[in-house]
Amino acid sequence: MQLIILSLETSSPVCSVALHDVADGRLIGQSELRLEKSHSTHLTVLIEQLLANTGHALADLAAVAVSDGPGSYTGLRIGAAAAKGLCFALDIPLVAVSTLGALAAQVAAVTAGAEEMLFCPMLDARRMEVYTAIYAHDGQEVLAPAPLILAPGALAEHLAHRRVLCFGNGAAKFQPLVAEQANTGFLAGIEPSAVAVGALGVAAFRRQAFQDVAYYEPFYLKEVYTTTPRS
Structure with a gap:
């Protein structure tokens, strides 16, 4: 079957x-x-x-x-x-x-010379913040998923040694901050x-890596804050 x-x-x-x-x-x-x-x-x-x-x-x-x-x-x-x-x-x-892992795997699978690169998906978390992580071509986690405030020095330790490919709907905010960094590449339109x-x-x-259906909750990464309308 x-x-x-x-x-x-x-x-x-x-x-x-x-x-x-x-x-x-x-x-x-x-x-x-x-x-x-x-x-x-x-x-x-x-x-x-x-x-x-x-x-x-x-x-x-x-x-x-x-x-x-x-x-x-x-x-x-x-x-x-x-x-x-x-x-x-x-x-x-x-x-x-x-x-983030799926997004990285999606790009790595169609990238020439992926073995020599790191893959950095970035999802927009509003203002100058993104949800991000860094993966090797085989899915190995180099930097665990975390919220990141974007600044010129962000991810500097990774950019100094390997070419890092950034993509996702938050990557465009990071691109102007590292315009002079030769090891950084960007892909648009990756969702x-x-x-x-x-x-x-x-x-x-x-692998039988299953979730407990009764207690499963998504990995939000940050708490969600809601406000009550004034009117």
């Missing part, structure tokens, strides 16, 4: 879903929607349509992989709720995949994808 993983990526304005075959890691299908604040109304529709278009049903799923964060608080909550609901209903395991989440999700499934 074919084992299939459904992956969900809702950490950014792009809402995407994908299906992978566990046996060989093959991508079966993907779908995404680039509409702001559409996750809550369109995520389940994307899942239903993708399953139908690939000739599968919910009962065929062996697991659900979800983008774990950091990223949009609301987006992560929506993805986690959908993933947990499916896992509860279908009695299948839940896999959590680092948003989180359920395809990358699913590829890492397959590896986690094979």
Whole structure:
């Protein structure tokens, strides 16, 4: 029987879903929607349509992989709720995949000479702050995920020794600060994808690295502060 993983990526304005075959890691299908604040109304529709278009049903799923964060608080909550609901209903395991790790793997897989470089995904955390981490080409964590205040000296110890490729929707804020640093490269238009989440999700499934569905919470990285409107 074919084992299939459904992956969900809702950490950014792009809402995407994908299906992978566990046996060989093959991508079966993907779908995404680039509409702001559409996750809550369109995520389940994307899942239903993708399953139908690939000739599968919910009962065929062996697991659900979800983008774990950091990223949009609301987006992560929506993805986690959908993933947990499916896992509860279908009695299948839940896999959590680092948003930054998946983004780095996504870029490393298509970068020539990746073995000689470090990969630095940056997700916008407003003002001059980003959520970031640094990875080697094989996914090894060089700098653990953390919030970072951007300044000219940020990441200097890593930039001094290896070429570092920066990307993600927060990278543009960092580029002018390191314009004179020869070891820094930038890629535009790189966004989180359920395809990358699913590829890492397959590896986690094979390791049986599953989450407790009842208690799983996304990796927000920072506490969320809410305020009460004055009016």
